[in-house]
Amino acid sequence: xxxxxxxxxxxxxxxxxxxxxxxxxxxxxxxxxxxxxxxxxxxxxxxxxxxxxxxxxxxxxxxxxxxxxxxxxxxxxxxxxxxxxxxxxxxxxxxxxxxxxxxxxxxxxxxxxxxxxxxxxxxxxxxxxxxxxxxxxxxxxxxxxxxxxxxxxxxxxxxxxxxxxxxxxxxxxxxxxxxxxxxxxxxxxxxxxxxxxxxxxxxxxxxxxxxxxxxxxxxxxxxxxxxxxxxxxxxxxxxxxxxxxxxxxxxxxxxxxxxxxxxxxxxxxxxxxxxxxxxxxxxxxxxxxxxxxxxxxxxxxxxxxxxxxxxxxxxxxxxxxxxxxxxxxxxxxxxxxxxxxxxxxxxxxxxxxxxxxxxxxxxxxxxxxxxxxxxxxxxxxxxxxxxxx
Numbered sequence: 001x002x003x004x005x006x007x008x009x010x011x012x013x014x015x016x017x018x019x020x021x022x023x024x025x026x027x028x029x030x031x032x033x034x035x036x037x038x039x040x041x042x043x044x045x046x047x048x049x050x051x052x053x054x055x056x057x058x059x060x061x062x063x064x065x066x067x068x069x070x071x072x073x074x075x076x077x078x079x080x081x082x083x084x085x086x087x088x089x090x091x092x093x094x095x096x097x098x099x100x101x102x103x104x105x106x107x108x109x110x111x112x113x114x115x116x117x118x119x120x121x122x123x124x125x126x127x128x129x130x131x132x133x134x135x136x137x138x139x140x141x142x143x144x145x146x147x148x149x150x151x152x153x154x155x156x157x158x159x160x161x162x163x164x165x166x167x168x169x170x171x172x173x174x175x176x177x178x179x180x181x182x183x184x185x186x187x188x189x190x191x192x193x194x195x196x197x198x199x200x201x202x203x204x205x206x207x208x209x210x211x212x213x214x215x216x217x218x219x220x221x222x223x224x225x226x227x228x229x230x231x232x233x234x235x236x237x238x239x240x241x242x243x244x245x246x247x248x249x250x251x252x253x254x255x256x257x258x259x260x261x262x263x264x265x266x267x268x269x270x271x272x273x274x275x276x277x278x279x280x281x282x283x284x285x286x287x288x289x290x291x292x293x294x295x296x297x298x299x300x301x302x303x304x305x306x307x308x309x310x311x312x313x314x315x316x317x318x319x320x321x322x323x324x325x326x327x328x329x330x331x332x333x334x335x336x337x338x339x340x341x342x343x344x345x346x347x348x349x350x351x352x353x354x355x356x357x358x359x360x361x362x363x364x365x366x367x368x369x370x371x372x373x374x375x376x377x378x379x380x381x382x383x384x385x386x387x388x389x
Contacts, residue, residue: 010248010264010283013046014290021284024274025064025072030087031276033290034061034074041088045280046292052088065107067115071130075104081117083131097134098125106149108157114171116157118146124159124172137172150190153323158198158214160187165200167214178214191232191239195312195323199239199255201229207241209255211313221249221258233273233281235297240281242270248283265291309368315386319353322368322383334369361387 014021019036026032031042038053039061053059058079065073073094074082080095080102095102099122106118115127116137123138124146138144141161148160157168158178165178165187189201200208200217205226208217223229227245234240241249241258247268250261262268265283272284279296309332312321322332335354337346340363348354366383 009294010262010291011294012266012289013042013282013292014040014049014288016040016049016051016288018051018288019060020286021271021288021290022060022062023064023074024272024282024284024290025066026274026276026282027066027070027072027087028277031274031282032064032072032088033284034064035288036060039064039074039088045276045278046282046290052084053091054089055084055091055093056082057093058082062103062105063107063118065109065115067109067130068111068113069130073107073115073117073131075107075117077103080104081107081131081134094131095134096132097127097136105146108149108151110151110155110157110171112155116149116151116172118149118159120145124149124157126172137168140175141166145186147186147188148190150192152192152198153194153196156213158190158192160190160200162186165190165214178210179217188228189231189241191234193234193239193254194236195254195310195321197254199232199234199241201232201241203228205229205243205246207232207249207255207258220255221251223249224260230271231273233275235275235279235281238297240273240275242273242283244269244271244286248273264294267291309370309381309383311366311383311385315388316356317387317389318357319355320366320385320387321353322351322366332368332370336367338365338367340364356387356389359387361389 023034033040038059040049040051042049058076060077061074063075072084078101080098082091083094084091103120104117105120109115117125123141123144125134126137127134143161143164145162150158159166166175168175186203187200191199198210205223206219207221209220210217223243223246227243229241230244231242237254239251239255247262247265249258251258267285267289269286274282281293283291332351335348345359368381
């Protein structure tokens with residue numbers, strides 16, 4: 001696959017001689033960088049950085065995760081997990097239930113406030129109390145080397161292991177194996193877009209894509225010299241894959257096509273990537289640098305959300321789902337399906353897939369009522385779609 005240079009531009013915003021940028025995270029107030037020398041934070045989109053290690057007993061912070069309550073968690077090399085409730089001003093150890101000398105490569109939180117931690121040797125752990133205690137959730141997993149974890153829009157936990165991708169719909173109590181990779185092809189990164197399309201970055205340099213919840217996978221892109229895909233970040237239709245040696249792969253059409261996007265990037269040994277709430281894209285490198293996009297991506301507001309609803313898949317076969325790119329900005333209240341003569345054929349309350357077996361092939365119109373969470377006013381959108389059984 002060939003790659004063309006894009007118009008994306010980067011400039012360096014961090015070079016503290018702190019060792020690798022092992023992790024990146026962002027909330028409404030700060031950008032956080034986990035390094036070989038602890039955690040640094042920026043309150044001005046990378047303009048200045050402050051080291052915030054008070055109470056942190058291990059300097060190497062492999063992973064950063066933010067809970068629904070807004071607390072920041074740091075997964076370390078050999079010293080378990082630490083939590084801060086004040087953006088890094090003070091850290092406290094939170095490793096009850098974790099094995100001694102735990103190395104944590106991933107921390108994610110779901111919409112119900114639960115937390116999941118992925119260990120480099122012991123699998124997945126679960127906490128329902130902001131990390132005060134952890135429970136083992138890998139009893140049925142034969143492979144327990146966790147590289148990456150994500151929570152999907154449907155609140156499923158997907159975990160990337162050495163040569164495997166697994167999924168759980170009950171907080172890790174039971175697991176389904178999604179795909180088998182070569183034993184030496186670790187799943188270094190995972191991501192999921194608002195249409196529940198899954199993406200996986202591998203040691204061999206592939207970006208894998210699945211449109212059916214992980215049942216089947218296709219190679220969406222391969223880094224030009226087969227460098228590992230260490231991290232993937234998504235905002236609306238934009239997808240960024242950070243590679244260790246080939247810089248950034250960028251897609252503007254939900255992963256259908258990728259291109260190199262390295263203009264202004266002086267270090268292509270990338271470890272991490274994240275997107276701030278304001279829409280800036282951040283890259284962390286092996287040589288302790290952070291680069292930021294010159295311009296932010298567009299941020300979708302509640303007022304424009306209903307206008308950006310999409311039908312997926314379209315054409316549809318047996319079912320269709322109507323989804324907004326940023327799921328948190330609007331909720332689907334009601335769906336009505338009309339044929340070309342204006343006759344009401346189906347109705348559905350709320351979001352989720354709509355079964356189409358009862359209607360014939362042809363063109364249809366969906367009238368969708370959404371409710372913005374910021375402005376408590378309903379909005380109605382009409383979309384056209386095709387049914388082809």
